[in-house]
Amino acid sequence: MKDEDYYDVRDDRLFRYPDARRLDQSRWIAIRAAPDYLRSYAGQVALLTAANLLGRMARRVALDILPTDMVQPLPWAGEDIVGFALAQMQAADPRGEYLIRPAHDSDHIVFLGASGAPVVTHGAGWLAYTGPAPSPLPADDAANPIGAALAVIAMAAQLAAHGFDGPPAAVMLNSFDWTHEFGAPLPALPLGADLGALWAVGAGSVGTAILYFLTLATRNFSALLFDRDKVKRENITRSPVFADEDIKSDKAQVLEAYLRRCGITDMAHEPVMLHESRKWTDRASGTPDLVIAAANEHNVRHLIESLLPPVQIYGTTGRNWQASVIRHVPMVDPCSCCLFPETSYTPTGCATDPEAAPADGQQVDAALPHLSFAAGLMAAAEILKLSLPGYTMTPNRSLLYTKPELRLARAGVKLRQGCVCGARSRAVHEKMIAGSRYAALSG
Numbered sequence: 224m225k226d227e228d229y230y231d232v233r234d235d236r237l238f239r240y241p242d243a244r245r246l247d248q249s250r251w252i253a254i255r256a257a258p259d260y261l262r263s264y265a266g267q268v269a270l271l272t273a274a275n276l277l278g279r280m281a282r283r284v285a286l287d288i289l290p291t292d293m294v295q296p297l298p299w300a301g302e303d304i305v306g307f308a309l310a311q312m313q314a315a316d317p318r319g320e321y322l323i324r325p326a327h328d329s330d331h332i333v334f335l336g337a338s339g340a341p342v343v344t345h346g347a348g349w350l351a352y353t354g355p356a357p358s359p360l361p362a363d364d365a366a367n368p369i370g371a372a373l374a375v376i377a378m379a380a381q382l383a384a385h386g387f388d389g390p391p392a393a394v395m396l397n398s399f400d401w402t403h404e405f406g407a408p409l410p411a412l413p414l415g416a417d418l419g420a421l422w423a424v425g426a427g428s429v430g431t432a433i434l435y436f437l438t439l440a441t442r443n444f445s446a447l448l449f450d451r452d453k454v455k456r457e458n459i460t461r462s463p464v465f466a467d468e469d470i471k472s473d474k475a476q477v478l479e480a481y482l483r484r485c486g487i488t489d490m491a492h493e494p495v496m497l498h499e500s501r502k503w504t505d506r507a508s509g510t511p512d513l514v515i516a517a518a519n520e521h522n523v524r525h526l527i528e529s530l531l532p533p534v535q536i537y538g539t540t541g542r543n544w545q546a547s548v549i550r551h552v553p554m555v556d557p558c559s560c561c562l563f564p565e566t567s568y569t570p571t572g573c574a575t576d577p578e579a580a581p582a583d584g585q586q587v588d589a590a591l592p593h594l595s596f597a598a599g600l601m602a603a604a605e606i607l608k609l610s611l612p613g614y615t616m617t618p619n620r621s622l623l624y625t626k627p628e629l630r631l632a633r634a635g636v637k638l639r640q641g642c643v644c645g646a647r648s649r650a651v652h653e654k655m656i657a658g659s660r661y662a663a664l665s666g
């Protein structure tokens with residue numbers, strides 16, 4: 224296959240997305256980092272996310288980074304971060320040019336750290352900044368991946384929306400309360416939090432992104448992965464996990480193999496539709512602790528809700544350059560069928576928000592790399608926050624718009640009259656989730 228045809232297939236979903244354009248693929252991106260930031264956990268998360276995401280958006284990326292050992296609690300602590308990041312980019316795009324070399328004047332420079340270049344991308348703790356130097360963020364050496372990864376996604380979102388010559392707008396994001404407010408003290412994430420039994424329904428771009436970001440913080444969970452689809456070339460740019468060699472393999476199996484390489488051992492996958500899985504239809508009460516519902520296969524939400532699920536958290540990508548995180552606590556929040564009625568049938572199996580679907584009902588599996596990463600990161604953030612005592616996301620949905628400018632918004636899902644959740648027995652649902660880790664949220 225000629226390179227041009229190869230990349231046309233690969234970027235097909237971007238071409239289908241409203242107002243989206245491919246970055247100038249002849250231009251090199253050079254990633255640099257402040258030395259102190261690069262030695263920190265947050266700085267390393269920023270570099271890994273930047274290489275992973277930019278390598279899927281651009282064909283030419285240079286790492287102007289000295290060899291540096293990764294630190295705890297990254298899954299690959301002790302390995303050289305530069306070699307690791309380079310190998311990951313090349314695996315995702317074997318035809319691309321990914322090099323370790325000094326930045327050139329003609330390169331588009333991405334600088335990670337609080338200061339050291341005219342424009343910086345910097346995240347720490349729950350906070351994220353991208354824009355003119357210096358970063359206004361307070362110092363924070365917490366082992367929290369969310370702010371650092373969010374800063375990189377914000378930077379990449381500006382590239383996706385405005386290209387290489389867009390204005391370096393200053394953006395501050397608070398991933399703890401999903402606002403642009405800074406200043407209030409924020410709780411520290413417990414190290415290596417035990418998340419319990421996670422069942423991921425959907426191992427596509429958003430599902431893999433959720434698990435990818437979770438594993439940067441903790442591997443202390445078990446996972447059961449449901450997905451019947453196989454990896455296609457046009458899926459590669461939107462998942463931080465899929466590599467070119469994974470094409471034609473089961474998505475759930477690829478994700479499981481990735482998680483095993485990260486050190487998670489208690490795992491299984493189900494390469495079938497959810498209703499075909501005995502593990503789902505015959506599941507015991509108190510199991511699992513959390514459902515990550517990152518799929519829209521036909522009727523999947525109804526199937527989940529009709530079997531009285533525990534807490535659900537997931538991310539979606541929309542058609543207006545936005546990503547969102549949504550939580551459903553049983554008996555407290557409106558359910559997922561309130562948001563996705565059965566009629567909103569999405570045949571593609573991607574976690575695309577039908578709310579933003581075109582009015583003519585045409586469903587196209589179109590999304591952008593930075594939106595899938597954003598949806599995954601936002602959901603990972605809310606899953607990690609479950610280990611903070613007394614915390615609940617209020618309201619139960621937050622959105623990140625990335626065009627025309629980066630903007631966070633909070634908008635709770637509303638209860639829908641006539642929804643399946645209205646007819647459920649509270650007593651039976653309580654019994655079904657009794658003993659699961661987050662049952663107390665249903666108070």
Ligand SMILES: [Zn+2]
Pocket residue numbers: 557558559560561562639642643644645
């Ligand atoms: Zn409902």
